[in-house]
Each structure stands twice: as structure tokens, then as C-alpha cells.
Amino acid sequence: MGLAFRQIHPVFVGEVSGVDITGPLSRDEVAAIEAGMDRYAVLVFHDQMLTDEEQMAFSRNFGALEDARGGNITKPEDKRLPVGMNDVSNLGKDGQPLDRASRVRLFNLGNMLWHSDSSFRAIPAKYSLLSARLVNPVGGNTEFADMRAAYDDLDADTKALIEDLVCEHSLMYSRGSLGMLDYSEEERAMFRPVRQRLVRTHPVTGRRSLYLSSHAGAIVGMPMPEARILLRELTEHATQPKFVYIHRWRPWDLVIWDNRQMMHRVRRYDERQPRDMRRTTVAGEEATTLQV
Ligand code: OGA
Ligand code: MN
Numbered sequence: 001m002g003l004a005f006r007q008i009h010p011v012f013v014g015e016v017s018g019v020d021i022t023g024p025l026s027r028d029e030v031a032a033i034e035a036g037m038d039r040y041a042v043l044v045f046h047d048q049m050l051t052d053e054e055q056m057a058f059s060r061n062f063g064a065l066e067d068a069r070g071g072n073i074t075k076p077e078d079k080r081l082p083v084g085m086n087d088v089s090n091l092g093k094d095g096q097p098l099d100r101a102s103r104v105r106l107f108n109l110g111n112m113l114w115h116s117d118s119s120f121r122a123i124p125a126k127y128s129l130l131s132a133r134l135v136n137p138v139g140g141n142t143e144f145a146d147m148r149a150a151y152d153d154l155d156a157d158t159k160a161l162i163e164d165l166v167c168e169h170s171l172m173y174s175r176g177s178l179g180m181l182d183y184s185e186e187e188r189a190m191f192r193p194v195r196q197r198l199v200r201t202h203p204v205t206g207r208r209s210l211y212l213s214s215h216a217g218a219i220v221g222m223p224m225p226e227a228r229i230l231l232r233e234l235t236e237h238a239t240q241p242k243f244v245y246i247h248r249w250r251p252w253d254l255v256i257w258d259n260r261q262m263m264h265r266v267r268r269y270d271e272r273q274p275r276d277m278r279r280t281t282v283a284g285e286e287a288t289t290l291q292v
Contacts, residue, residue, distance in 0.1 A: 140269030173217025
């Protein structure tokens with residue numbers, strides 16, 4: 001097995017070599033990648049010319065794919081990609097960049113806020129796997145922040161304050177912070193807030209991390225402005241440059257991150273030109289509120 005890791009940031013992120021993920025992997029290779037995820041939390045693979053089917057097959061090595069329903073406002077008949085793929089491009093079904101006024105485009109701008117994928121679901125995502133099919137010529141880097149290192153770096157008083165706090169997460173909070181406040185009854189029901197612990201523990205390593213996300217908009221039992229200030233302060237702390245890796249995409253890069261211990265965001269790019277990024281999401285296994 002030629003699979004090897006090289007850490008490319010002072011606190012996290014491994015670059016992986018010696019493996020072709022477009023075809024079936026051995027059990028040892030899958031175990032090595034999982035162990036790499038537990039350690040580095042973000043893994044970068046280069047030159048992986050995946051089809052959608054191959055990307056889904058590779059992702060299933062790490063668990064069941066998450067059901068994308070409830071995570072976007074794109075109508076099924078407008079979807080560009082097959083079921084199982086999350087479209088995080090700026091493209092419509094016709095392959096052209098979405099219009100400036102497109103509600104789907106405006107909704108997707110929420111990916112430019114620091115977040116953890118599917119924190120708005122009762123059982124949030126484990127891994128996200130993002131494949132760069134077409135890289136935008138201007139901007140569009142994806143940034144990752146290590147919520148384990150951010151937690152470790154908190155002072156003791158703050159750790160004690162947040163230890164047992166539970167937040168409410170909803171897509172209406174993240175999009176609401178961008179001024180998108182109008183939702184249909186159906187969307188309101190779909191985006192009903194869910195509860196998540198603010199400090200969570202990794203099931204394998206036992207490491208604790210801050211479970212922050214732009215979707216977090218309230219803290220149970222805390223007045224709203226006080227909660228928002230605390231969340232904002234923690235987010236500022238957690239996204240200091242020392243905890244952040246900036247990924248500059250090359251075509252056919254595939255990046256995997258562990259949503260249980262990372263936040264990420266994409267930076268602005270030239271939306272008149274295509275940026276074709278396709279994500280698969282591995283479902284999580286337990287509600288964070290069941291952790292102690
Ligand atoms: C995502 C996401 C970032 C990007 O796929 O979950 O937030 O770079 N995308 O498009
Ligand atoms: Mn995301």
C-alpha cells in the first residue's frame with residue numbers, strides 16, 4: 001500500500017498520495033484514510049478524475065450517504081446532478097451560471113459563511129467530500145478552521161461557561177443573517193431548528209471541539225442577543241488565521257473534511273463564470289445532544 005500523508009498546515013490537514021480513489025479500495029486503504037481523517041480532519045487528494053458514480057462509491061466506504069432533502073431550496077425538477085450528489089456549483093440545469101437574482105444562487109451564497117455541513121439536521125453530517133470539476137478563475141478558495149484546536153485554546157472560564165450549552169441551528173438563521181427572511185410554510189417546516197451541543201466529543205479520538213456554524217442562531221435558555229454575541233465571539237476566536245487552512249483548488253482535487261470537528265466556507269469568486277464543485281456527504285450516526 002503506497003498510501004502516505006503529509007501534513008500541510010501547522011495544526012491539521014493532510015495531503016494524501018499513493019492512492020487512486022476512482023476505483024475500489026482495499027479494506028486497509030479505507031482504514032488508513034479513516035485514521036488519517038481522525039488525525040488531520042481534512043484530507044486533500046490531487047488528480048482524482050472521478051465521475052459522480054465513482055465519487056458516490058468512494059464516499060460510501062465511510063458510511064451511508066446523507067439524504068440531501070431539507071438542505072436546499074432547489075426543486076427536484078431543477079436539479080442538475082443525480083440523487084446523492086450535492087450541487088455546490090453556481091450552475092443551473094442548463095449548465096450556465098445562475099442569474100444574479102436567482103433565489104437558489106442567493107441561498108447558496110450562505111456557503112460563504114463559516115459553517116459545518118448539515119448542522120441544521122438532528123443527526124448532522126460526518127464527512128463531506130468535495131470534488132473540483134471546474135475551477136473558477138477568480139477567487140473561490142475554500143477555507144477550513146480546526147474546531148479542536150480552537151476549543152483547546154479557550155481559557156478555563158470560557159470552557160466552563162460553554163460546557164453544557166445547547167444551540168439551535170436552522171438554515172433560516174444562516175440565510176436570515178444575509179437578509180433572506182422570506183420562506184414558504186413548507187420551507188419553514190423543513191428548516192425547523194434542531195438542537196446541538198456547543199461542545200462535542202469525537203467518537204473515535206475523544207477530542208473535544210467547538211460545534212459552531214452559521215446555522216446556529218440561538219442558545220437554549222439564554223436571551224437571544226446574549227446568545228448571538230457569545231456565538232459571534234466564539235466564531236471570531238475559532239477562525240483566527242492560526243486555525244485556518246486555505247485550499248486553492250486545482251481541477252480534480254478532492255477534499256474530505258470531518259464536519260464533526262471543522263468549519264469551512266468558500267470565498268467570493270467570479271459568478272459570471274462557472275465553478276463546478278460537487279459534494280457527497282456521509283451521514284452522521286448520532287445526535288450531539290445525546291453526548292455527555
Ligand atoms: C460545501 C461548501 C464550499 C465550496 O460543499 O459544503 O460549503 O468551496 N462548499 O464550494
Ligand atoms: Mn458546506
